[in-house]
Amino acid sequence: MASDSLPEKKRISESTIHRLSLYYRALSVLEKEGFETVSSKGLAKREKLTPAQVRKDLSFFGSFGTRGLGYPVVELREKISQILGIDRSWRVALVGVGNIGSALVSYKEFQKQGFKIVKLFDNDQRKIGSNHKGIVVSDIKNLANELELDNIEMVVVAVPATVAQYVVDDIVKAGIKAILNFAPVNLKVPDDVFLRNENMSMELEYLSFALVNDHIPKRVR
Amino acid sequence: MASDSLPEKKRISESTIHRLSLYYRALSVLEKEGFETVSSKGLAKREKLTPAQVRKDLSFFGSFGTRGLGYPVVELREKISQILGIDRSWRVALVGVGNIGSALVSYKEFQKQGFKIVKLFDNDQRKIGSNHKGIVVSDIKNLANELELDNIEMVVVAVPATVAQYVVDDIVKAGIKAILNFAPVNLKVPDDVFLRNENMSMELEYLSFALVNDHIPKRVR
DNA sequence: TCAAATATGTGAAATGCTTCACAAGAAAAT
DNA sequence: ATTTTCTTGTGAAGCATTTCACATATTTGA
Ligand SMILES: NC(=O)c1ccc[n+]([C@@H]2O[C@H](COP(=O)([O-])OP(=O)(O)OC[C@H]3O[C@@H](n4cnc5c(N)ncnc54)[C@H](O)[C@@H]3O)[C@@H](O)[C@H]2O)c1
Ligand SMILES: NC(=O)c1ccc[n+]([C@@H]2O[C@H](COP(=O)([O-])OP(=O)(O)OC[C@H]3O[C@@H](n4cnc5c(N)ncnc54)[C@H](O)[C@@H]3O)[C@@H](O)[C@H]2O)c1
Numbered sequence: 001m002a003s004d005s006l007p008e009k010k011r012i013s014e015s016t017i018h019r020l021s022l023y024y025r026a027l028s029v030l031e032k033e034g035f036e037t038v039s040s041k042g043l044a045k046r047e048k049l050t051p052a053q054v055r056k057d058l059s060f061f062g063s064f065g066t067r068g069l070g071y072p073v074v075e076l077r078e079k080i081s082q083i084l085g086i087d088r089s090w091r092v093a094l095v096g097v098g099n100i101g102s103a104l105v106s107y108k109e110f111q112k113q114g115f116k117i118v119k120l121f122d123n124d125q126r127k128i129g130s131n132h133k134g135i136v137v138s139d140i141k142n143l144a145n146e147l148e149l150d151n152i153e154m155v156v157v158a159v160p161a162t163v164a165q166y167v168v169d170d171i172v173k174a175g176i177k178a179i180l181n182f183a184p185v186n187l188k189v190p191d192d193v194f195l196r197n198e199n200m201s202m203e204l205e206y207l208s209f210a211l212v213n214d215h216i217p218k219r220v221r
Numbered sequence: 222m223a224s225d226s227l228p229e230k231k232r233i234s235e236s237t238i239h240r241l242s243l244y245y246r247a248l249s250v251l252e253k254e255g256f257e258t259v260s261s262k263g264l265a266k267r268e269k270l271t272p273a274q275v276r277k278d279l280s281f282f283g284s285f286g287t288r289g290l291g292y293p294v295v296e297l298r299e300k301i302s303q304i305l306g307i308d309r310s311w312r313v314a315l316v317g318v319g320n321i322g323s324a325l326v327s328y329k330e331f332q333k334q335g336f337k338i339v340k341l342f343d344n345d346q347r348k349i350g351s352n353h354k355g356i357v358v359s360d361i362k363n364l365a366n367e368l369e370l371d372n373i374e375m376v377v378v379a380v381p382a383t384v385a386q387y388v389v390d391d392i393v394k395a396g397i398k399a400i401l402n403f404a405p406v407n408l409k410v411p412d413d414v415f416l417r418n419e420n421m422s423m424e425l426e427y428l429s430f431a432l433v434n435d436h437i438p439k440r441v442r
Numbered sequence: 443t444c445a446a447a448t449a450t451g452t453g454a455a456a457t458g459c460t461t462c463a464c465a466a467g468a469a470a471a472t
Numbered sequence: 473a474t475t476t477t478c479t480t481g482t483g484a485a486g487c488a489t490t491t492c493a494c495a496t497a498t499t500t501g502a
Contacts, residue, residue: 011436011437011438011439012434012436012438012439013438013439013458013459014427014438014439015459015460016459017426017427017430017436017438018423018427020426020430021420021422021423021426021427022407024426025405025407026407039478039479039480040479040480041479046407047407048407050460050461051479051480052460052461052462052463053459053460053461055479055480055481055482056459056460056461056481056482058480058481059480059481059482063480063481065479065480065481066467066468066469066479066480067466067467067468067469067478067479067480067481068467068468068469068470068477068478068479068480069468069469069478069479069480070478070479070480071480083430083434084426084429084430084433085429085430085432085433085434086426086429090425090429092425099323099324099327099328100321100324100328102320102324103320103321103323103324104421106320107320107321109405109422110421110422110425113422113425115422115425115429153432154425154428154429154432177432178428178429178431178432179428180421180424180425180428184246184330185246186243186246186247186267186268186269194428194431194432194436196424196427196428198419198421198424199242200325200331200401200419201242201330201331201334201336202239202242202243203401203417203419204311204313204331204334204336204375204401205238205241205242205245205305205307206235206238206239206242206417207375207399207400207401207415207417208305208306208307208311208336208375208399209238209241209304209305209306210399210415211306211374211375211398211399211415212305212306213233213306215232215233215238215415216232217232217233217234217235217238218232218233218234218235218487218488218489219234219235219459219460219487219488219489234488234489236489236490237489260448260449260450261449261450262449271490271491272449272450273490273491273492273493274489274490274491276449276450276451276452277451277452277489277490277491279450279451280450280451280452284450284451285450286449286450286451287449287450287497287498287499288448288449288450288451288496288497288498288499289447289448289449289450289497289498289499289500290448290449290450290498290499291448291449291450292450439457439458439459
C-alpha cells in the first residue's frame with residue numbers, strides 16, 4: 001500500500017519540546033548578559049541538563065553550532081523561537097474570569113511573549129460587560145461567533161471543573177485546535193485538537209509523595 | 222564495600238507518581254458515582270491510558286485488586302492517598318501575595334485536599350498586615366522565624382522571577398524541603414530539597430509548537 | 443459443581459529516551 | 473604554518489518506560 005511508504009513525519013518527544021522552552025529562556029538571559037556564543041556545556045549547566053542532551057535536542061532540528069566555539073546566542077534563540085512558533089503572536093481567548101482567570105489576564109509576560117489574550121468570556125451576568133485590563137467580558141453564549149470573528153487560535157479554560165467539558169465542547173465546535181485547561185478534570189477532545197492541562201494539585205501531590213517517601217525519581221524531566 | 226550491597230531503594234518514575242494522582246481523582250469520582258469496583262480497563266479509559274499501564278503502576282506498591290473482579294474503589298483510593306501522603310494535611314506557606322498568589326489562597330480545593338495554606342508572606346508594606354481569606358500577611362523579613370514557629374512543611378513561591386532565587390535561598394535556610402515555584406526561572410536548591418516548577422508559558426509554547434508543526438508527540442505523558 | 447468469562451499481576455519484549463564516545467571541524471596558541 | 477585545544481554532531485550503547493502476553497486467581501452463570 002502507498003500509505004505504508006509515506007515518509008514518516010519526524011516525531012519529537014514532549015521532553016525535547018519542553019527543553020526547547022528552557023533553552024529559549026536561557027538564551028534570552030545570555031543575550032541580555034552580552035554573551036555572543038554559548039557551548040552546549042554552558043547551556044546545560046544553566047538548566048541542569050547534560051551537554052549531550054542539549055546537542056541531541058538541537059540536532060533534531062538542524063545544526064546551529066560551530067565546532068570549537070559553540071552556538072551563536074542570538075541566532076540560536078531566534079531559531080528556537082521559529083521552531084516553537086513564538087516568532088509571531090497568537091490570539092488567545094480566556095474563558096472563566098474568576099480567581100485564576102483574572103490573574104492570567106493581568107499577567108503581562110504572556111502578552112510580551114506574544115500570547116495576546118484579546119477576548120474574555122464568562123457566564124456570570126455581573127462579570128459580563130465588565131472591563132479587565134481593557135478587555136470587556138463577553139457572554140459565553142456568543143462564544144462560537146466571537147471566537148471566529150476575532151480569529152482566536154488558542155483558548156485558555158479557567159472555569160469550574162463541573163462545566164469544563166461543556167465549555168470545551170463548544171470551543172472545539174468553534175474550530176479551535178489548541179486549548180490550555182486549568183480545571184482538574186480529564187477533558188475529551190478530538191484527536192486533532194491539542195489539549196494541555198495545568199494541574200497544580202498534581203504538583204503538590206508530587207511534593208507530598210516526595211516528602212513521605214524521601215523520593216528520588218529515576219529520571220528527572 | 223558495604224555500601225555496594227545496601228538494598229537499593231525502589232525508585233518510582235515521575236510519570237507513575239503523576240498517574241497516581243490521576244487514579245486518585247478518577248477513583249474519587251467513581252466513589253461518588255457509587256461504583257464499588259473498577260477494572261484496570263475502566264480506570265484506564267477514564268484517564269486515556271492503557272490497562273497494562275494502570276496495573277503496572279499499582280504493582281509497584283502492592284497488589285490491590287481481585288482477579289476476575291477488579292479493584293475495590295474506596296480501598297484503592299485510600300491506598301493511593303497513603304502512597305501519595307495525602308491521607309493527612311500539610312501546612313503550607315505562600316510567598317508573594319500578588320495576582321497568582323491571591324488566586325491560590327482563594328482556591329478552596331487545596332484546603333479541602335489537605336494542603337492548608339496557613340501563612341502568607343510579602344515584602345510590600347501595603348500588603349503586610351492585610352487580611353486574605355482570614356490570614357494576615359506577614360513581613361518576608363520574619364520568614365525563617367515564622368516558618369519554623371508555624372511548622373510549615375511546604376512553601377509556594379509566587380514572587381517576581383527577579384527575586385525568586387533570594388526568596389528560595391531563605392526558604393531553604395529555614396529548613397523547608399518542599400517548594401512549588403511559579404516564577405519562570407531555574408532555581409538552585411540543594412539535593413535534599415524537592416522543587417517543582419509550574420511554568421505556564423511552557424505549556425503555551427507547547428501548544429504553539431503543536432499548531433505550527435501539527436505535532437503528534439511520540440509518547441503522551 | 444463445573445465451565446466459561448473476567449481481570450489481575452508480572453516476566454519479557456518492544457519502544458523510547460538519554461548518555462556515551464569519538465570522528466571531524468573550527469578556533470586559538472605557538 | 474602547524475599543533476593543540478575545544479566543541480559540535482551523531483551513531484551506538486545503555487537505561488527507563490510502556491506494552492505485550494499469559495499463567496493464575498476469582499467470579500459468574502448454568
Ligand atoms: N484558583 C486557583 O488557584 C486554582 C488553582 C488550580 C486550579 N484551579 C482551577 O481553575 C478553575 C477556575 O478556578 P477559580 O478559582 O478561578 O474559580 P472561580 O469560581 O473564581 O472562577 C470561575 C469562573 O468561571 C465562570 N464560569 C462558570 N461557569 C461558566 C460557564 N459555563 N461559562 C463561562 N464561564 C463560567 C464563573 O463565573 C467564574 O468567573 C477551576 O476549574 C479550578 O479548579 C484554580
Ligand atoms: N499572574 C500570572 O498569571 C502568572 C502566570 C505565570 C507565572 N507567573 C509568575 O508568578 C510570579 C508572580 O506573578 P504575579 O502576576 O502574581 O506578580 P505580582 O507582581 O502580582 O505579585 C508578586 C508579589 O510578590 C511580592 N514580592 C515581591 N518581592 C518580594 C520579596 N522579595 N519577598 C516577598 N514578596 C515579594 C510583591 O509585593 C507581590 O505581591 C511571577 O514570577 C510570575 O512570573 C504569574
